[in-house]
Amino acid sequence: MVEPRVVVVGAGPAGVRCAEALASAGIRPTLVDENRRDGGQIYRRQPENFARSYAKLYGTEASRAAAIHSSFEKLRGQIDYLPQTLVWNIEGRNLYLVRDARHITLTFDALVLATGATDRLMPVKGWNLSGTYSLGGAQVALKSQACAIGADVVFAGTGALLYLVAAQYQRAGARVRAVLDTAPWSDRVGALRDLFAVPATLLKGLLLTFALRRAGVPVYTGIEPLEIVGTGAKGVSGISFKDSRGRTVDMECDAVALGYHLRPETQLADLARCEFYFDPATRQWLPQVDPDGRSSVAGVYLTGDGARVRGAAAAEKSGELAALAVLQDLGRAPDLDAMRALRRSLETFDHFARGLNQAFPWPSGQAARLSDDTIVCRCESVSVGELRQVVQQAGARESNRAKAFSRVGMGRCQGRYCGHAAAEIIAHAANVPIEKVGRLRAQAPVKPLHIATVQNADEARSNASVEGVR
């Protein structure tokens, strides 16, 4: 019997647990990852010559991080691991990769996408100034390189990550000037019932908030960011916001970390032609998945935060469950009781995720109040006013149409960071419901592709026909 070719993309908690479950069923999966080392974003490992302890690096998550890393080490002999490898395109049953400036085609029978999540962002005037980072970016700087994004940092936005990263900075010795949360306290109280679904995580969240307050970090809730202040030459010098009572507060700082919860990285799912649906609770388009992670395309599975943002603990379980679904679909008999238990456990995380969305809602209303001179698409430098103009004067009432006319979302991030806000701006300017605005279609390459990686036409042809990289 020919071994089924299973490819897992992403070596974070979902991808590692998925590869582990596949390996223990006797399949040798190929694990492709963009990073230098395993761990994904949340359990990102520091460079080999760095010596910070797990407790220092991961805080409350130290034992989980250690467990994932050691599971991965044990797996090394049972998987084909391709780090620093970009999956830039998918066509049918072929994955197109670039590794060490070489093109490789991987053919798969089953593909598990464990692509994780990135920050969901709402523009604010001045967010294009240097010194503005996403929360995720601020965390990467700290975890990977032991660097802070500034000496005097404001954390703004909403969601659990806002408090987590602020606390990590505070613990690492950076000055945290303030935490500015757009969600009012009342939303958190309303969400408590759902948040009790996973009491341990709720407790951790509360402890983080207390730790910040104890350290003297001012925490403002129910705010609205007005402007990140600074100059093009010198970058960020402060932030101005409206507090919960409507008063304008100006605060000095040299860096701002911004983020409103997370959004799944779905470009590869889109290129694999998976169906998407509009989720009214989070006001975003998500790929369809069944409870086990099967997408609408046979043989393509979506797992972890790349399918649904439910956090790292849920990602481990959903990665394992996706592996069992792969096995089931390949005709291997997986442990059905284990599948049932994983599904049940994921339901509690769904519950908790609903609570988080309620406690820290996406501030969609801000889009309507953004000034015309605010930049919405930073890659292409498209202002809110220009976007409104193509809606109101050129009749673009759909995301891809507005992109064609204004270049919003056309740059190197492909709309990852502006797409959600642009949709809100279009919906408001066109006076149509957000779901009618649609979503930006993903286009290859998933990340920028260096032209010189294709040395000449003949090489491109011969490499494109290489199967596997054993």
Added chain:
Amino acid sequence: MSTGASNPVAVSDVVIVGGGIMGTSCALFLRRRGLTVTLVEQGLVGQQASGTNFGNVRRQGRPLMQLPLANRAIANWRRMKELVGCDVEYLQVGHVRVCYRDRPELVDELERYAREARTYDLELDVLTGAAMRRQFPYLGKEVLAASFSRNDGHANPRLVSPAFARAAQRAGAAVFEHTRIVNVEKDGTDFRVTSEDGRVFRAPVLAITAGAWGNRLSAQFGEPVDLTARGPTMCVSEPVPYSIYPSTGVFTPLEQETVYFRQIPRGNVIIGGGTRGPAYPDLCRAYVRPENTLRQLGQIQRLAPSLGRLNIIRVWSGIEGYTPDGQAVLGASEQVSGLFYGFGFSGSGFQVGPGVGETLAELIHTGTTAIPLEAYRMSRFAGSPAGMRREGLAR
């Protein structure tokens, strides 16, 4: 199918089916002649070939018989702002057409073309050696000769057809988007044009400018064309300082070698050409094949090696309709009076578009035009295998 009793949603002098560059420009020129116009488009105007093509506004390299039409078009490109009321990023920065050392015989062809094109007011300079290197230092070592057309250029295809449609609307044309036409017939002296959802449009004149979908309508009048739908392979780089002004492409008989690029003032380099990909007119989708992109990126470095230092940030495609001989169907139907065609431009319709629209409008209004249309006659396909395959293509 709607019943004969249903009232038309629009009655006008002309119904145009297909809102690409041909249809939208035709609508504007008809309005300028005072005719009432209804334009119907299955999706959004300029969404397929007209909006996704490379954006070359070039006469160089076109068959000589196309040049009168191309010249009429370029006059309109030059007054585009006045015509459509907005900037479509049209730049007359020149067009370079090169051949490689491994095909030295093509230099003669470049020179012959330059001689013959001169009688059509197309001035070309064929350069080789140091003169070529001095003027176009970015060309690769394999390039043997370059033919330069000073007055050609490029524009942003995403903007042009929507701008024509808006200008036509401002001039009084009725534009119906998201209106897929399934049935066309002549009913007495009028055409009845019926959409998928049963809406009826009536006019004594019907113009079919439906690109890759044109045959589905022409076949209903017994005039099928064997149209093949293909998707161009396109990509764009991140922005870098603006330094290469002319649009530049390879002249070669080999499809995979025919790559071209242009840089826009904001810095991005747009790359097109090479092997075309599959297109699905029923789904209104065309996909870029990854292997075609890789091959294209390999070829583009032969043309301009320094482009290798750039990163590609996006690929795209659209749906183009190719006829068996690569020439469009353009002009009046010889079978049905009041019926006009302008489709099947086979991947090279963008530059001629504003000339096609003006010529069709003239033909519809006056019954004649000075532009020679003999080579574009629909009847050249009559009795050909296209006719035989009508059953399969009508759907």
